Amino acid sequence: MSLVIHPVVLIAAENRTRYAQLSIHESSRDIHLTRKIEYKPALLIVVDAQNNVLASTVGTTYWSTKERSNLSPSQHGVNFTYRTSNADAVTAFSQTVNLQPLTPALRFTPYQDFDVALRNSGTIANAYLITDRNEQYSRIDIETWPSEMWRGDEPFDVTTSGYKYLELTVGTEQSDATLRFSSLDVDQNDQVIKLIEPHINVYFTNFLRDWSNAKAELEARLNSIESVSTTQSPQEMLDAGL
Amino acid sequence: MSDQGAPRLETLLNKQDLQEILHGWGSPTYYLGMHKYGSSLASRYFIHAFTGRVPTPAEMYYGTFINKTGDLVSNTPHDLADAYLGWIGIRTDLSADAHYYRAGGNADTEPSPGQATIDAEVSGRVFPEGISLVKGYTHYIRLPVKEHHDTSMMMSVTFSPSAKKHWHGGNKAALKTAHDEGRLVHGFKPTWFYISENLDFPARDTQKVMDRDNQHIATINSLQSTHFSRLGVLYGRFGSVGSGAEIELSDGYENNIYSATLVSLKIKSN
Numbered sequence: 001m002s003l004v005i006h007p008v009v010l011i012a013a014e015n016r017t018r019y020a021q022l023s024i025h026e027s028s029r030d031i032h033l034t035r036k037i038e039y040k041p042a043l044l045i046v047v048d049a050q051n052n053v054l055a056s057t058v059g060t061t062y063w064s065t066k067e068r069s070n071l072s073p074s075q076h077g078v079n080f081t082y083r084t085s086n087a088d089a090v091t092a093f094s095q096t097v098n099l100q101p102l103t104p105a106l107r108f109t110p111y112q113d114f115d116v117a118l119r120n121s122g123t124i125a126n127a128y129l130i131t132d133r134n135e136q137y138s139r140i141d142i143e144t145w146p147s148e149m150w151r152g153d154e155p156f157d158v159t160t161s162g163y164k165y166l167e168l169t170v171g172t173e174q175s176d177a178t179l180r181f182s183s184l185d186v187d188q189n190d191q192v193i194k195l196i197e198p199h200i201n202v203y204f205t206n207f208l209r210d211w212s213n214a215k216a217e218l219e220a221r222l223n224s225i226e227s228v229s230t231t232q233s234p235q236e237m238l239d240a241g242l
Numbered sequence: 243m244s245d246q247g248a249p250r251l252e253t254l255l256n257k258q259d260l261q262e263i264l265h266g267w268g269s270p271t272y273y274l275g276m277h278k279y280g281s282s283l284a285s286r287y288f289i290h291a292f293t294g295r296v297p298t299p300a301e302m303y304y305g306t307f308i309n310k311t312g313d314l315v316s317n318t319p320h321d322l323a324d325a326y327l328g329w330i331g332i333r334t335d336l337s338a339d340a341h342y343y344r345a346g347g348n349a350d351t352e353p354s355p356g357q358a359t360i361d362a363e364v365s366g367r368v369f370p371e372g373i374s375l376v377k378g379y380t381h382y383i384r385l386p387v388k389e390h391h392d393t394s395m396m397m398s399v400t401f402s403p404s405a406k407k408h409w410h411g412g413n414k415a416a417l418k419t420a421h422d423e424g425r426l427v428h429g430f431k432p433t434w435f436y437i438s439e440n441l442d443f444p445a446r447d448t449q450k451v452m453d454r455d456n457q458h459i460a461t462i463n464s465l466q467s468t469h470f471s472r473l474g475v476l477y478g479r480f481g482s483v484g485s486g487a488e489i490e491l492s493d494g495y496e497n498n499i500y501s502a503t504l505v506s507l508k509i510k511s512n
Contacts, residue, residue, distance in 0.1 A: 002479075002488070003476065003477070003478045003509060004299050004302050004303075004476070004477040004478070005509075005511075006302060006303070006473065006476070007303075008470060008473045008474070008475055009263070009475045009476075013263045013264070013266045013267035014263065017471075018439060018471065019270070019284075019286060019439050020266050020267045020270075023270060023284065023285050023334070034262075034266050036259050036263055037255070065467075065470045082449060082460075082462070083451060083452050083453065083454070084449075084452055085452055086452065086453075086454055086456035094449070096449065096462075096464075099304060099306060100304070101303050101304050101305075102303070102305040102467055103303070131254065164253065164254050164255075165253050165254060166250070166251070167250060167253065204251050207251070207260075209299070211303055213300075214299065214303045214304065217298060217300035218298075218300040221298065221301070221308050222308060225308070225310060225451055225460045227453050227454070227459065228451055241454075242454075
């Protein structure tokens, strides 16, 4: 092993309750320039294939704390069964399900009670989370943002706009997209479109390091223990004589 | 729920941004005691030291440490706390005791008077993005960028060779007993560390794995995420001088779990 910089550094560096921010918080009017994500005004726009803005809302971005990640269980979750006693029974085994990496999420919390105002009718193709690094626009009032970014009078191409943004995957409630909607076809007469979750969480699973093999490595270490299995049920382990 | 990989991150946070985030955490501003203009705090870093087997990166990422018989002692698997030697802190204000390194700047910006001894030199917070700090107090120290710096250092600490510190807390008495009984597998010395901003040990869930003969063969510790400040930000190894370890010890590496003299801590972010 060599040095490992853990993704929790994102919180340590940017959260207002941690030393990196506390140590300068009343000393600099420019403290906001030392943060990239935490407490930034952000604009969420949902566009069709021609970059027409279908829906938009404002809110704030954070690094979320106090919970393990909620990544795709199949890609990142580690499950294991282990023996807790010498009883010759299934009850001698316990299971731990969906252990997740301790990596923080980039969280966007919309201000408007999670309804996204509709600007045009059409079919959702893409979504972008645009952050205001300089904190000149409002976290609450979308009218303070340049109207061409959110009003939908003309197509808006964020990729050439010069703003910092993140493209979000979009899908229906059944999908595993970042941004899940009750419907991808929106009719402006509906007034609002519902997001499925109260927050939007995005995880960067290869931040600072390639963690692609971490799940397999953790499972291999668990499976190197005689009476632990990441694949077998208690009954299967009992039947196998473990 | 979503998993967005690094390539898509570039439009929001590019390499420069990430370096600045790391730099902002690892390069403190200096605080020289209470003043009336603000309530800013000293930065503190706690080096938490362990002995025994060095965990894998996957264990660190998940916060799940899987220890088997022989990973610390020869006769039983250990809990994370069993291998804990304690902490040594670095703080950027005037207070110091046997468990803290005091931090100052380099010679040309040394924050004297009133700070006769500085036993750690930490590279100060510089602002590659050209930010100006508005000083509310004349003692506010900001170090200039050193010449010929083309490496972005996340953290750069040089320790005084005359400042020996004691590992505070930990499980040293039991480790000494195991050592005397010849059960300590990886030697009587610190082997790995993590740095957090909290002196407290992280809370964890513990599962004991038994075999068919009811022998305890493994202990699985999963860190709880309820106190994010207790989680390790940096993980690395201890070694002797010249070993290339992330923290080299001029004293306290061989046959010493009680105290240490640190040489330097250099963490690159590029």
